[in-house]
Amino acid sequence: MEAIFSLVSMYAREGLLLPLKEGDICENIRDFCVWDEGEVLGCAALRIFSRELAEVRSVAVHPKAKGRGVGTSLVAFCIDEARSMGLRKVFVLTKSPGFFAKCGFFEVDKRELPHKVWRDCIMCPKFPDCDETAMMLYIK
Ligand SMILES: CC(C)(COP(=O)(O)OP(=O)(O)OC[C@H]1O[C@@H](n2cnc3c(N)ncnc32)[C@H](O)[C@@H]1OP(=O)(O)O)[C@@H](O)C(=O)NCCC(=O)NCCS
Numbered sequence: 001m002e003a004i005f006s007l008v009s010m011y012a013r014e015g016l017l018l019p020l021k022e023g024d025i026c027e028n029i030r031d032f033c034v035w036d037e038g039e040v041l042g043c044a045a046l047r048i049f050s051r052e053l054a055e056v057r058s059v060a061v062h063p064k065a066k067g068r069g070v071g072t073s074l075v076a077f078c079i080d081e082a083r084s085m086g087l088r089k090v091f092v093l094t095k096s097p098g099f100f101a102k103c104g105f106f107e108v109d110k111r112e113l114p115h116k117v118w119r120d121c122i123m124c125p126k127f128p129d130c131d132e133t134a135m136m137l138y139i140k
Pocket of ligand 1: 011016017057058059060061062065066067068069070071072073093094095096097098099102
């Protein structure tokens, strides 16, 4: 939990990820997967919204592990998990659309996402002027 908090907070300070409180991570720890080489070097979370839809969020790779496929593997793990639960679609809201395009996501209109997706956004300092790109992947 501490490692996830530290990774997410580092990128939240750069404005790349939404900040998470330690309590949020603790409550949702089962959503997370980590990349562990004796030290946790990456994390990602899969949050389920409905029978069909989940979100991949909080994808973070430590600077010393970037460019080695860790981020792609974590996202692929989340998608496999979504598939194993019978979900049909996974979305992201991201400032790194190029990375998610490489993971198979494509850009969609934010209005295509259901209302309850926005429950976290009210906490965001940028609300309602969201500068993230919405992207979707249909699970095969
Ligand atoms: C984005 C991030 C998760 C990528 O992790 P990574 O382990 O370095 O990614 P990978 O090594 O799996 O890269 C896969 C591909 O995506 C590309 N890529 C990585 N980051 C990218 C970015 N920000 N924009 C565009 N392309 C990117 C890589 O060049 C690579 O392309 P290639 O296959 O042609 O070589 C990582 O840089 C990070 O933690 N960034 C800060 C937090 C963030 O922006 N998270 C995503 C939003 S939820």
